[in-house]
Amino acid sequence: MKAIVLVAAAALIAAPAAAETVLITAERMVDVLTGRTVEKPAILVEDGRIRQIGTQGTLTITDGKRIDLPGLTLVPGFIDMHVHLTGDPRISPMDSLLKSDSYWPVLGAVQARKMLDTGFTTVRNVGSGNFDDIAIKQAIDDGWVTGPRIVPAGYALGATGGHCDETFFPPSFERTSRGVADGVDALRAKVREIRKYGAEVIKVCATGGVFSRNTEPGQQQLREEELKAIADEAHMWGVKVAAHAHGTSGIKAAIRAGIDTIEHASLIDDEGIKLAKERGAFLSMDIYNTDYTQSEGKKNGVLEDNLRKDREVADVQREGFRRANAAGVRMVFGSDAGVMPHDMAVNQFAVMTRFGMTPLQALRAATSTAAEALGREKDVGAIAVGRFADMVAVSGDPLASVDPLLGAKAVVKGGVLVTDRR
Ligand SMILES: [Zn+2]
Numbered sequence: 324m325k326a327i328v329l330v331a332a333a334a335l336i337a338a339p340a341a342a343e344t345v346l347i348t349a350e351r352m353v354d355v356l357t358g359r360t361v362e363k364p365a366i367l368v369e370d371g372r373i374r375q376i377g378t379q380g381t382l383t384i385t386d387g388k389r390i391d392l393p394g395l396t397l398v399p400g401f402i403d404m405h406v407h408l409t410g411d412p413r414i415s416p417m418d419s420l421l422k423s424d425s426y427w428p429v430l431g432a433v434q435a436r437k438m439l440d441t442g443f444t445t446v447r448n449v450g451s452g453n454f455d456d457i458a459i460k461q462a463i464d465d466g467w468v469t470g471p472r473i474v475p476a477g478y479a480l481g482a483t484g485g486h487c488d489e490t491f492f493p494p495s496f497e498r499t500s501r502g503v504a505d506g507v508d509a510l511r512a513k514v515r516e517i518r519k520y521g522a523e524v525i526k527v528c529a530t531g532g533v534f535s536r537n538t539e540p541g542q543q544q545l546r547e548e549e550l551k552a553i554a555d556e557a558h559m560w561g562v563k564v565a566a567h568a569h570g571t572s573g574i575k576a577a578i579r580a581g582i583d584t585i586e587h588a589s590l591i592d593d594e595g596i597k598l599a600k601e602r603g604a605f606l607s608m609d610i611y612n613t614d615y616t617q618s619e620g621k622k623n624g625v626l627e628d629n630l631r632k633d634r635e636v637a638d639v640q641r642e643g644f645r646r647a648n649a650a651g652v653r654m655v656f657g658s659d660a661g662v663m664p665h666d667m668a669v670n671q672f673a674v675m676t677r678f679g680m681t682p683l684q685a686l687r688a689a690t691s692t693a694a695e696a697l698g699r700e701k702d703v704g705a706i707a708v709g710r711f712a713d714m715v716a717v718s719g720d721p722l723a724s725v726d727p728l729l730g731a732k733a734v735v736k737g738g739v740l741v742t743d744r745r
Pocket of ligand 1: 405406407449659
């Protein structure tokens with residue numbers, strides 16, 4: 324038995340270790356950095372990264388692999404800045420209590436693959452119990468399972484009784500999330516603890532939320548000095564911070580605290596939009612999932628109080644998105660997949676253009692702008708020399724309409740054709 328395991332491991336390790344050259348060709352390619360379309364591109368990949376970009380005929384290889392995608396348009400692999408891989412809305416809160424603790428990372432690996440198949444070659448997982456997202460990332464990076472690049476947060480930080488605490492249990496259960504801390508010093512220590520075990524971004528809940536109990540989206544739950552302590556500590560360690568913030572005051576406190584990305588931003592006002600622009604904060608607004616929650620939530624066992632909160636922030640968030648985008652705030656694609664099935668996240672592109680974005684703006688939100696928000700411009704977010712060869716092949720013109728982005732025909736991650744739906 325042991326020998327078989329070792330043989331399997333050796334095969335896995337040998338595959339990516341060999342210096343490998345791949346030539347990728349397609350009908351055209353969108354360069355999101357310039358906004359231009361390149362006809363008949365040929366992309367030379369070495370060891371997973373783009374070495375050279377030319378055109379067919381001028382750039383070719385004598386040996387190595389080829390991935391030819393005739394008739395299709397290449398766009399950079401998508402980045403979803405707000406996902407929860409270790410969940411599924413179709414598992415009711417009651418049913419989730421019947422699962423063993425290690426059920427969730429197994430489920431998460433399946434969800435990760437679904438996101439990859441729809442074009443997401445990088446996802447930022449903003450919160451999971453038991454450091455599950457870090458384990459999934461490790462299993463993908465080691466080649467045991469196929470999935471997107473993951474930027475994991477581990478446990479989300481938050482106040483006692485706040486959105487990121489355990490809020491559905493009676494006192495005798497004594498349930499507190501490991502991410503909970505109160506006060507400046509305790510939160511600083513919590514940043515260090517979560518980072519120690521592999522978090523590559525710190526997620527913090529600055530306000531109440533939709534799917535917790537006894538919290539309201541508009542309610543601020545950490546003081547600005549606490550948010551600032553988290554941001555300063557994380558930045559000292561070279562880690563960025565994502566703040567869940569629906570409420571107007573919590574959004575502004577998080578931006579003033581120096582937090583990098585504001586999640587949801589549902590009740591943002593004009594002052595918040597101005598602050599986000601001045602301070603360079605990115606907004607990650609999940610403006611699609613309410614459609615799913617309102618149509619399927621009741622059937623899935625979501626409580627009426629949670630459905631009510633979702634309704635209350637839905638339309639105002641979409642109008643806030645329109646105003647923030649028009650004001651020139653840097654917008655990134657964040658779906659909150661997990662609240663809806665993961666293979667539906669891609670549908671958010673259509674809502675983003677319905678609420679004011681051009682197709683190029685929506686595509687940039689999920690590629691080059693998201694890469695900036697991650698601080699990973701050298702790795703992901705564009706089909707450009709030096710970056711990973713992560714790309715999605717679609718039919719039609721994604722700069723005329725985002726519809727082609729909703730139906731990826733093929734997905735390439737690190738120069739490997741991981742999904743082929745032609
Ligand atoms: Zn979320």
